Every structure is written in C-alpha cells, then in structure tokens.
Amino acid sequence: MAQVKYQEIIEEIFNELKAKPNKGKVATYIPELGIVSAEKFGVYLRTVEGESFFYGDSNVPFSIQSIAKVLSLALAYKTDGAKLWKRVGVEPSGNPFNSLIQLEYDCGKPRNALINAGAIVICDVLMSQYEDAPAVLLDFIRTASGNSSIEYDMRIAQSEKSQGFRNMALVNFIKSFGNIKNDSEKVLDFYFNLCSIKMSCKELAETFVFLANNGRNLELNRDILTSSETKRLNAIMLTCGFYDEAGDFTYKVGLPGKSGVGGGIVAVYPNNYSIAVWSPKLNKKGNSYLGMKFLERFTSETGLSIF
Amino acid sequence: MAQVKYQEIIEEIFNELKAKPNKGKVATYIPELGIVSAEKFGVYLRTVEGESFFYGDSNVPFSIQSIAKVLSLALAYKTDGAKLWKRVGVEPSGNPFNSLIQLEYDCGKPRNALINAGAIVICDVLMSQYEDAPAVLLDFIRTASGNSSIEYDMRIAQSEKSQGFRNMALVNFIKSFGNIKNDSEKVLDFYFNLCSIKMSCKELAETFVFLANNGRNLELNRDILTSSETKRLNAIMLTCGFYDEAGDFTYKVGLPGKSGVGGGIVAVYPNNYSIAVWSPKLNKKGNSYLGMKFLERFTSETGLSIF
Amino acid sequence: MAQVKYQEIIEEIFNELKAKPNKGKVATYIPELGIVSAEKFGVYLRTVEGESFFYGDSNVPFSIQSIAKVLSLALAYKTDGAKLWKRVGVEPSGNPFNSLIQLEYDCGKPRNALINAGAIVICDVLMSQYEDAPAVLLDFIRTASGNSSIEYDMRIAQSEKSQGFRNMALVNFIKSFGNIKNDSEKVLDFYFNLCSIKMSCKELAETFVFLANNGRNLELNRDILTSSETKRLNAIMLTCGFYDEAGDFTYKVGLPGKSGVGGGIVAVYPNNYSIAVWSPKLNKKGNSYLGMKFLERFTSETGLSIF
C-alpha cells in the first residue's frame, strides 16, 4: 500500500475541513472537557509496516474517554475468552432511549461491551479476575501503547464521579439482576478511572495498531491478542463502536472504530493501518463532528475500506 | 485466492455438520414454509474470477424471503441515491420487542431497509418511482441473477398476506406518520410479492456476486451498482442483515450477509466471492441453524474475513 | 340533596370561566371537528330525582367521540359478563407513548375498554355476539337516552376513516395476537361509527343518568344494567376515563367520567346526578380545557365527591 499517498490526502482533507465552519459542540457535562480548546484538530496514521503520517495537533494529549473501553474489553476477552459473552452481548444497542428498557428486557445483560452498561460489567469482570484490576489494566494499556507514562487522570475521574448519577443507576440496576459481583461503588470508581485516560492521536494510533496487525504489537513484536481474537474485537467495534451512529459510521467510513466524548476517534483498517483523529466539537450523536467527516472523506479518497 | 481449497473445506464442514443433530426448527407460520423437507442442505460459492464450488442441495429452489430485501434496497438506492436515507435509516435495529416503540420514537422512520418496516418503506419508495414497481423490480432481479425465469410465487405471497396482520399494522403505523405515500394494501401486496421469490443456492450466489465484485455483474460485464454504492450496501448488510443477531453474525462470521426465514443465507466477501447456504431449520433468532454454523466454520477455516 | 343550589353554582362558575381566556385548542385532525364554533360552552345536570339544571349551549348537538365507548362497553359487559375481561383489562393505561409497547407486553390485550385499542376489541366482541352489532348498539343507546332519533353520523365516520391509519395499525396489531376475531376493516368501520355519534349536553346527561341511578333508566323505570354492573362500570370510568389524565381528573374532580375529543365530558355522582359539559377547545392531554376546569370548580363548590 506504499503507493497510496497518505500524507498528501491527510493534509488536503484536513485543510479543507479546517476552512469550513465546524457545526459541532464541545461536551461540557464535566468541566474538564469544557476547558479544552475547541479548535484543536489532529490526525495520526500508523501503518502495520511501521510508517507514520500525521498532521495538526497530533501530539497533544486529550481525554480519550470511551475509546478506552476497547482496551478494557481486549483485556477481559483475553482473560475470560468466549465465556465473557454470558455477561455481555456483542449486539448493537439501538437508540439511547432504549438503554434501560433493553437492560430490563435482557435481564441485566448489556447489549455490548462498548456502551456504558457493558463497560461497567467489563470492569466488574476484571475486578473478579485481578486483585488490583485498575493496575493490571493500566499495565496492559502501557504495554499496548509502548508508553509507560500513561496514567489515570484522577481529576477527570473525580469530576465524572461527581456527575455520575446515571452510571450509578446503571451499575445498581445491573446488580439487581445479579450481573455485577463486586461492590457497586468500587466498580464505578474503576470505570471512571478507565474513562479518564489521556492520550494524543499519536499514542492512540500506536496503541491500536495491533488491531490492524492481527493482534501483534509492532514495537515489541509480541502478540497482544491472537489473530482470531483480534478479528472478533474488530467486528465488535464495527457494529457497536459508535453508539446510535454505528450503522452510519460503518456506512460512511467502512472501518471498525471507536469514538469518545472528548472528541477522539480511532479506526482500524485490518492488515493496513490504525488512524486516530481528534477534534473536540461533537455532532448530535456525541461523536466528533470533524473526526467523522475526516474519516468519511479519507476512506472515500483512498478508496480503501473493508467493503 | 485460487490457492484456498474451497471445495475441500466446503465438503468437510458440510459433512461434519450433517452428521450432528440439527437443533433448529422449520418456520411454520405459513404452510408453504412448513412443507419444505427439513433435511435439505446446500451450499454454493461463486468467486469474482468466475469459479464455482458447491455441494448438497445447491440446485433446489427455496423461498428466499427476506434475502430479497437486499435487492429491493439496491434498486431503490440506485434510483433515489442518498436522499433515500430521509425515509429509512442505516442503523441496526436492536431486539424485536423494540420495533414498534422505536418506530414511534423515530416518528415512523424505520431503522434500516432490511427489517420488515424498512423493506415496506422501500416498496413504497419504488411504487412512487415506477408505475409498475413489481415488474421493474422483477426485471432488476432477473438481470442481476442472469435468470429470466425468476417469478413472484403468488401462492406464497397470498399465504403471507393471509397471516400478515402484523405487517398490516406496521404499514398503517408508518403511514400515520406520513412515511408511506401509496395505498397501504397495495404497498403490502408488493412487499409480500418481494418476499415470495424462490431461488436455489446457485441462483442466490450468482445474483449476489456483483456485491463482491464492486457492483459489476460477472456474466453481463455490466455495473449493477457503482463501486461506492456497493460498499455502502455491503456495510448495511453487515450491520443490519441478521435482525437481532447482526452483531453475532459479524462477530462469528465476519462477512456482510442477509438471512431469510426460509433457511437461506447469502454472504459476500468483497473482491473475492459470494456464498449461499440453505437449511430450513432455524435457530431461536430466526436464522438458519446450520447456515450460521457453516459460515462461522467456513470463514474460520479459510482464515478469510473482512477483519 | 335538593338543598344544594345547583343552578346558582353552575351559572356562577360558568360565567366566571367564560370571562377568562380559554387556553385550549380545538382538535382539527378531521375537518368535521375543526368547523365547530370554538366558543360553544354548555352544561346540563340531571339528578336521579328527575330534576334538571342547565346553562349555555346545553341543547346543541356535538360529536361525543370517545364518550360513546362507555356505552359500547356497557352493552358488551351486559352481554358477556365478567368473561369480557379475558379480552380487555380494567387497568389504567399510562402515557400514550406506551400504548403499543404495552399491547406487545400484554400480548394484544388492551389495558382497558376506554382507550382506542380496547374500544376496538369491544366492537369485535359485539360483532361476534350480534349479527348486526351496529344496529343493536344504536338501539341500546337510543333506549338509554330515551331518544330514538340518535344516529351514526356517516360523514364524521368517513372522515375518521380517511385519517385512521393509526387505528388501522392498532386493529391489525391486536389481530396478530388473535384478539380480534372479525375482519379488521369491518371492526374498524363499526368503531368509527361508534365515535361518530352526536348528542347535546342534555342528551348526554339524560343518557348517562342510569349510571348514577344504580343502572336504572329514569324515564323507562327499567334497568339498563344491574346495580353491581353499574358500580363496576363507574369504577372503570374513574380509573380509565381520561387517558393519561385519569389520575388528575380523579384527584381534582373526584367523580367517574369520560371525555371525548369533541370537547364533551360526562361525569356521574353515584346516587345523585349525571352532568355533561361541552366546550370544544382541548388541553394538552386532549380533554376539554373549560370542561375540566368547570367540573373541578363544581365539585369543590358543592363539596360533593365520592371521596
């Protein structure tokens, strides 16, 4: 794929989008997200051959929020294997209005591990497996990213917690069905930690490139997941990675990916590359306005997608 | 891909599955489905290079039912382009319990074109475009399949109609929101025609191979859809093709596809092949029990999937 | 109760309310309702001793709409007895958003006979009992009202039918669960007939006074229902008579009653009187704005309610 002019295409789309009005809105439900400069915009692409292409604010760390749910899922899946699917499904979730009625209908089993309810169950699963699950997960993330300085951001975690009534409702509702084994509040503390991680586009792309590389970490030349596990994780990202916009992202971009309310999006083109985009202003569905536009244009212009 | 031993793998998996008990159940809500021999089992694979591999009852016609919804969507998308998405979404639908509340929440706009509600809207769209929409669609299907003898099966259509109270509820409910423009009963007649088509695995694979071939029909060497339209149709099949089991199919099989209540499944591996499997006994979610198992095994053993 | 100055109180409240702005809006979903003069306002009270008190447009006929559902229920209950409750419940229905999901949850059994779904089932029940159910019901209503000139208004019925997609959805949805035995369209035609009846406040009060009189018609001195049946019908009106405002009406007015989208309300004070109010402008819940206010004031000032 060396013949594809990634850098050229990235810069062209980036500059075009930058020149137009950004119709998104920065998330403000916690102050830490609101204080980020709304104009930030960065892209980083990492190929499985080890090449890198980047532009804009690709080195600025930001709150990756829900993107981290892919990593906690990866660790839980690696640890528990297919029996994990007794606790959480692999089906897309439909609109947010349905989240609670769906949990009720499914007797406390979240539709998938990338919505809040499912990520909370994943935290619980990890806590049952590991004495100090937050430390084990952090270690796993540091290994995947090749960056030992990645930390939970306690200020963000605390801020989330102070507004986390809906998540507190979720964890207790699931526990009422017996699908949370540990103490509700501790599970939620872990969950808020998980969502507090900060990375730059560069770090995100470097962390996620193993999913484009059949599970193998490029730097360490070591398997994070098996090839089969990797395919399945990518499948879950494809159908469940964008909340109520999962179908739209698949339709327009055609790659497995995951977004966060901090404005980050990471996507994976199996056997080829990982790519991270960041722009804090969100569209109505809570996904980065520019990030979505960028990736749609990018896969169109490169002519590369899994379809 | 010539090196992959498709025929060998097909036969091996087929015979292994055939030897085990089939836990599925034949659909019986209309008599025409119930009278099919439950033991039928056939596979047909067609590559974009024009090779064919098949086994079992691959030449026996059966009721393709909802698989036909991909073809009506293809025609409507080709005709109306992206403005079609104002009438019907591209998002997966969640569990069936939600179907009506979701329609209410979304003001009569079905989540996607491959669930009943959406396919009914597609019929309405085609009726507004063409004076004799059923004939135009039949012509489109005959062209795609290269088989001019394909027909609506009036006995099946009539049988569906006599039990079609829920679909009659759907079409009227959608019409109450203004998203059906033609007469409810006529729209439904067209819809029941659409679902009445019979094809063999061979015909299905030959019809759908254009979706593996960037939209180009192999026999005619003519584009049915553009390359971009084809990718998007594949994306919709991936996220929406298996009702409440779409995520599970993507997770286990990793290919875009569509199932029908007659026990047929068609799947597409872009740039490589189309494959059709048929076995009438269904699992609890209404998809062919053996068909699902076969395809899961097949993509695992060939090591080929879009992820 | 002769000592209560009904006439004085009626006039006083009537004139006070008439002097203030009316914040309601006339229903316009069918033209026949929109052409009614929005300023009409009438009251008629009929005691079980045979006295009458009235004011304003109490003699002007209007479309009683859903109020007629009490009468079809009375006839079905008289005919079928308690086995009727296998087909339709006696529970309030919650908000309209839930109507369809509730039907799904309850497998096609409507919550009560005074919401659309339930009244449609009642029509079906009557059609299974009587060869010409519309004629039998009309006869029953004429007897109860003592007015042999009451007729279905075919123009209104036709107008309802031309907009009746949601009701067509309801009847077919219920039929898909097996709880409609007759042809959907014929059941609906009967239902639209039922809702097309016109009465004046005087006729309404005279018709409904048997519910205040232990089931006995005052004029004929004949039982329409038994005393026990009457109590139960009043109980159903109390909990189910005002859609999503049933609790509020009970809380504020404290009498069993039933409203119609034509702006009429009838209420019953057991052992004392029936009262009908009419003013076409509706509040947000679809009940007469002035009618609700009038009855609240009326039971407060007379100090009479069932509580």
Next chain:
Amino acid sequence: MAQVKYQEIIEEIFNELKAKPNKGKVATYIPELGIVSAEKFGVYLRTVEGESFFYGDSNVPFSIQSIAKVLSLALAYKTDGAKLWKRVGVEPSGNPFNSLIQLEYDCGKPRNALINAGAIVICDVLMSQYEDAPAVLLDFIRTASGNSSIEYDMRIAQSEKSQGFRNMALVNFIKSFGNIKNDSEKVLDFYFNLCSIKMSCKELAETFVFLANNGRNLELNRDILTSSETKRLNAIMLTCGFYDEAGDFTYKVGLPGKSGVGGGIVAVYPNNYSIAVWSPKLNKKGNSYLGMKFLERFTSETGLSIF
C-alpha cells in the same frame, strides 16, 4: 350505618376464606418477610363513629411496608401543598416493566407518590423541609395512630438496604434528572426506614380512619389534614394504591386503599370507616391474596362502595 352487621359479615367471609386453599406466596426477597407465619389472617374495621369490629390476628404487628407511603405523602402534601405535584405526579403507573422507561419519558418525575420512585422523591422532599425528616415523620405517624411506641425497625430497614440495588438505581436515575436534591444514599436510608414500620391491623385501621373522617383524628379530635386534602389523598390511593392492580382493586372493591408486600391492605370508605386486612401470602401482582378476596367480598356483601 349502625344497621349494617359488620361483625357478622366479617366473621362469615373470614371463615369461608380461611377454609379454602390460599393460593398466594409469601414474599421472601428479604429474610424478615419470609419468617412470618404464612397462616396469619386478621381484620380490623374502625368506623368514624368510633366503633370497632375485628377478627383473627388483628392485634399482631407486621411489616406494613408500602402502606407507609400514604403517610409520608400525607405529611409532604400537608407541608408543601399543591407545589408537590411539580416533583411527583398523580397518575397511575401502568405495568412495572414500564417504570424506568416512563421515568425517562417523564424526565425523572415519578408518575405518583405511591410507587417506589415516587415515595423516594417524597422522602427527598421531606429531607429538604425538615432537618431530621425521619424523626418528624415518625412523630406524624405516632400522632395519627395515637400510638407513641411506633418505631422504625432497623433490622428490616437494613435487610431491605442489603437487597436494595434496584431502589439505588431508581434514586440515582431520578437524581440524574435533578429531581433528587439530597444525597442519594441518605434519601434511600430514610426510604428504607419508612418501609420498615410495623403495625397491627388494629393500629393500621386506627391510623387511617382520619382519611374516612375528612382528615380529623378521632381520638385527638384534631385535623391531620383538611377535608379537601383528605379527598385528594383518597383519590390518589384509589388510582395509584395497588401498583399494576389499581384498576382491578377499584373495579372489585371500589374503595381507596393501599397494599404492602408484607401482606397488609388498608382501605377507606369516606365518611364511614377504615378497614385493615392482613394475610402474608401474595398474589402475582404482589398484593395479599386473601386480603384482596376479603375486601371484594366485604364491599359486595355490605353493598357499600363509593360507586
């Protein structure tokens, strides 16, 4: 009403019911409820003239559970007046499946004060009014009952709390909409206290007789509520007092009342009497099996109901 032979009728129905098999089941979700003797059965009727009629285990204290919600509502209504209805509705709640989706639809405002969600909001309202709300409420209950030894049962409250995940979900869900002002856990502690109160049938009937007496306490000859407040509280009990069986109770019994999962039911016949029944085995809707049957028979045989 002295001519009605209450004692005779009570004994007759009691003995008849006692002789038949009891098809209910004792609630066991907390151990404290499971250890109660399932065969207990008591009745106590108290007229506004001060007469008493009783039979069976009418003097044995039991956990009144949700019946206490009427008393917390009475205090909150007395304190806050009609502005209370901005925080909680007066509408029946429909089936339990809907509880959460209804809260979502209504933006965190519970349908009424007698379901769990609403009673929790009432606790929050009282906590905002009174520095030591639990003490103030206990005082109010002691006054109404004329029994200064009534206490919260800490063992029951603790037991409820240890299983209270669904209620913890509820309070946090409501708080996420801003309709809980105090700390979630403290609100819930108060709520569990409220539900832990124990009374005998005698105490219940004596406590609730003020609702049959226009708000006036018989012993103290002092108003607990005004006459108008009393009517409205009775109206709310009638439409909302029996969860998903409110319509059925109104239909069969025809009196305002409230049930508890401990097997108690209290009902009020305005201007006449209060009556308490207790039998621990519950029907499928969670209301006392024998209690429901007793009251249905009782109002039928006395011929007295509000309708």
